[in-house]
Amino acid sequence: MEGTGKILVLAVGIYSQTGMIHVLLGTSEKHSEANDRCERHDPDDKSKLPKRETRSDGEEVQSFLQKKLTRIALQIGYVGLAFAVVTSFALIIRFCVKEFGEKGRRWNAAVEVNKILGAIIIGITILVVAIPEGLPLAVTLTLAVSTKKMMKYHNLVRNLFACETMGCATTICLDKTGTLTTNRMTVTECYLGGQFHKPYPSHGTTTTRLLDLTAEGISVNSSYTTNVTTPIAIGDSLPVQVGNKTECALLYFAKRIGYDYQVIRDDNPEDSFAKVYTFNSNRRSMSTVICTEAGWRVHSKGAAEVVLAK
Numbered sequence: 001m002e003g004t005g006k007i008l009v010l011a012v013g014i015y016s017q018t019g020m021i022h023v024l025l026g027t028s029e030k031h032s033e034a035n036d037r038c039e040r041h042d043p044d045d046k047s048k049l050p051k052r053e054t055r056s057d058g059e060e061v062q063s064f065l066q067k068k069l070t071r072i073a074l075q076i077g078y079v080g081l082a083f084a085v086v087t088s089f090a091l092i093i094r095f096c097v098k099e100f101g102e103k104g105r106r107w108n109a110a111v112e113v114n115k116i117l118g119a120i121i122i123g124i125t126i127l128v129v130a131i132p133e134g135l136p137l138a139v140t141l142t143l144a145v146s147t148k149k150m151m152k153y154h155n156l157v158r159n160l161f162a163c164e165t166m167g168c169a170t171t172i173c174l175d176k177t178g179t180l181t182t183n184r185m186t187v188t189e190c191y192l193g194g195q196f197h198k199p200y201p202s203h204g205t206t207t208t209r210l211l212d213l214t215a216e217g218i219s220v221n222s223s224y225t226t227n228v229t230t231p232i233a234i235g236d237s238l239p240v241q242v243g244n245k246t247e248c249a250l251l252y253f254a255k256r257i258g259y260d261y262q263v264i265r266d267d268n269p270e271d272s273f274a275k276v277y278t279f280n281s282n283r284r285s286m287s288t289v290i291c292t293e294a295g296w297r298v299h300s301k302g303a304a305e306v307v308l309a310k
Contacts, residue, residue, distance in 0.1 A: 017158050021147060069139055073131070080130020088123030092116055184241055185249040200256045215259035217299035220268050221288040222247040227262075228255065250301075 013019050095115050099105050146163040150156075157163060189198045192214065193206045203211065226243030228251045241248035254261045268290055279286040285302025300307055 018151075018156060021151070021157070077131040080127050083130065084123040084127035087126055088119050091119035091122060095119065183245065184238070185245040187249050187253040190253070200253065203258070211257055211259070215254045215257065215261065216264055216268075217301070218250045218254045219259070219261035219264035220273075220290060221286060221299035221301055222250065224265060224270055226251065228252045 011019075014023055099112075099115075100107070143163045147157045150163070187199055189196060190201065191197075192201050193210050195205070197205070201211065223243060226247040228248050229240045229242065231238060231240060239252060241252075251261050272290070273288055274291055274296065275287075275289040277283065277285070277287040279302065283302070283306075285300055285306045287298055287300040289296055289298050291297075300310065
């Protein structure tokens with residue numbers, strides 16, 4: 001399946017994947033406002049708000065690390081409960097042996113009850129300190145902070161647990177050479193009309209008919225979502241490239257030789273194309289067939305060895 005089409009956006013803002021991440025991080029003011037509006041209209045109807053990932057039984061999905069920490073927290077809680085009970089009983093027994101056995105004192109409810117309550121309070125304190133309630137929460141907060149930092153580098157993490165997985169990675173294999181670029185491409189040299197041009201041809205050295213066909217091929221035989229716009233920031237002399245960078249370089253080339261690619265696109269809308277062979281790794285080329293007054297015209301671009309072989 002290949003070709004072009006239109007997309008229907010079903011969710012924006014806090015209802016999108018990025019918005020849900022902001023909701024999980026608690027940084028979305030719109031989510032708070034939406035929550036307040038929902039409570040004002042119907043406190044029980046929150047079905048339209050983003051929900052966290054849950055299982056079929058309604059419980060929230062936890063990562064392997066969170067499950068392990070929750071199990072450890074329960075085990076520590078059981079041990080803490082045992083020590084709290086033993087400590088309380090030991091203090092009470094020690095108090096009774098010392099006061100009633102050695103000293104021979106008689107039971108005085110007003111005094112002795114406070115002593116026993118003090119021993120029970122010490123046991124409760126041990127229990128409260130021993131149960132690590134904040135351990136699973138610390139993991140969630142750590143993953144949330146990691147996700148927020150990655151978003152600053154335009155790396156969208158749809159699942160908080162992905163940060164945990166990446167934290168365990170020791171080797172990352174990439175299909176790039178490691179060259180750092182500015183994510184921009186420009187045409188530096190072209191071969192047109194039987195001669196080389198650095199970087200752009202002119203109407204004095206190249207026929208107008210050839211330049212017209214070249215501009216038409218660049219404008220039509222590319223994704224219509226790719227555009228080259230004027231700089232937004234004041235003082236920035238470089239145009240803004242939106243979409244495929246190779247196509248952006250070609251479109252800028254068409255503008256530099258004196259053609260407006262948008263006008264050519266308006267004259268040749270996508271629904272008027274007879275056939276479009278989109279670019280893929282196997283074909284390594286892209287071709288667009290349009291209908292003209294003289295007949296059919298095919299514009300192609302791609303790898304040199306593929307295009308020249310045709």
